[in-house]
Amino acid sequence: MPVLEQDGVKIWHRRTRQESLVRWFGWLLGLAVFMVCWQRISEATTWFFVWDAPRIANDIWTRATPPKWEYITQLGRPIWDTLNIATLGTLISLFLAVPVAFMAAHNTTPSRVFVRPIALLIIVATRSINSLIWALLLIAIIGPGVFAGVVAIAIRSIGFCAKLLYEAIEEIDETQVEAITATGASRWQVMAYGIVPQILPAFAGVAVFRWDINIRESTVLGLVGAGGIGLQLQSSLNVLAWPQVSLILVVILMAVVISEWVSAKVRGAII
């Protein structure tokens, strides 16, 4: 932090002149990048539609209200499917995530050189691809339907669950593991009595947390044909049945709120 002299008076400055110049240059560069990006977006936009947007929004709103409440009788099965996609998907992903987590954690991996990088790659690859893309892929492979949705949610969740689990495994108290080892326990007994009880609360927390996220994600899987309430949303949008669309959106919002409430309650009970 330099002290610069101005008119014979010493004044404190936070940065030297050079540092401030570099900073200003950085901001300028950032602004330039943003302007270029904005220009590209604006070139690809039909501005006529944008100026017309308030009228269209108003039009959609008048068409969509009030929601067609009697349509709810046809939503029972899709909601049940959505719930199943989220729950079964979460369960399967937990089964798959546990071994991956043990392979990825420093202190439990069989081999830090060979197995750990593979486990980390699985975690990154499954996490960085959205469940909708997984669903697209699975529909191309095993055909549309609820089953593809379940598998998509399961694959997508592996990375998330395994990442949080292996971080929990790496943070365990080693003294407990040593105590179990000192009693002459085998490798599996050490696992069962020394490690698993320590990560069980984290495991339950992750499971519920992911289930909550998966409810959200499974509501839109139907947009690409993977079952659930998104299917109804897609078909209503296709025929421009706005009162149905607004009802489905209300139902999805309710589902999200309820699942968040349930997950908060359960996590409160566990932790």
Place this chain on the structure above:
Amino acid sequence: MSSAVLSDVVGRPWRKPPFIQRTWLRWGLMIGFAAYLVAAVLTIEVDWGRVYEGLDRGWAFVKSFAQPDFVTRSSDIWEGLLESIVMTVAASVVGILISIPIGLGAARNIAPLPVYMICRGIVAISRALQEIIVAILLVAIFGFGPLAGFLTLSFATIGFLSKLLAEDIESMDKVQAEAIKASGAGWMQWINYGVQPQVMPRLVGLSMYRIDINFRESAILGLVGAGGIGATLNTAFDRYEYDTAAAILLLIIGIVMALEYLSGVIRARVQ
């Protein structure tokens, strides 16, 4: 422990106390969950013949990861990817800029009650609506193209960043802010010197994380016509061009990994 209880326990091997003490509740929950699982699995219709046929295609897809085709559709891939990146950058900048004042307003310790209520309301709405649903509505209003995607991502960024920023401000150290206030600072100075230095590292970290999320989301917005690489990916799946799809997925994974690494480095530097 009284002697009667002790004599009861002696000679019996130790057993872990159950997580739920009440027997009927424990068994009730277990049986209920098992019944739900059976019901859920039974209602899922799986066309095993279709799945079996799909296995070949699945294997073809796995194989195409070994020889992804970046060349045939290189102009489409490049266009889509650039559009995704452009949307991510622009939406992140705008979203972060808007979420700072909303985050300040949503922190109970610095905002008056009416402002707090309004800002919390905005946060709640933005968090309850999923990106893809917002994108559908915005595409309907503003027309196809990256503008709808840009608006969607900006809107989603506000909910995420404002909430976490507000929570960070609420848990900040009051003493520093009071010291600034005691020196006779105005509101802007108070925020600038008392609050901002405390939350800045976290704001930078969260912004980096959100850029990461925005890029991942931008990859799917194309499915509903909101611009980006998703449209190209969708076409590739529709045409069963697995080698092109594999190339796109590899690019997404690569960029996400690079972003994660970069955000790790930046977060380590600011904290």
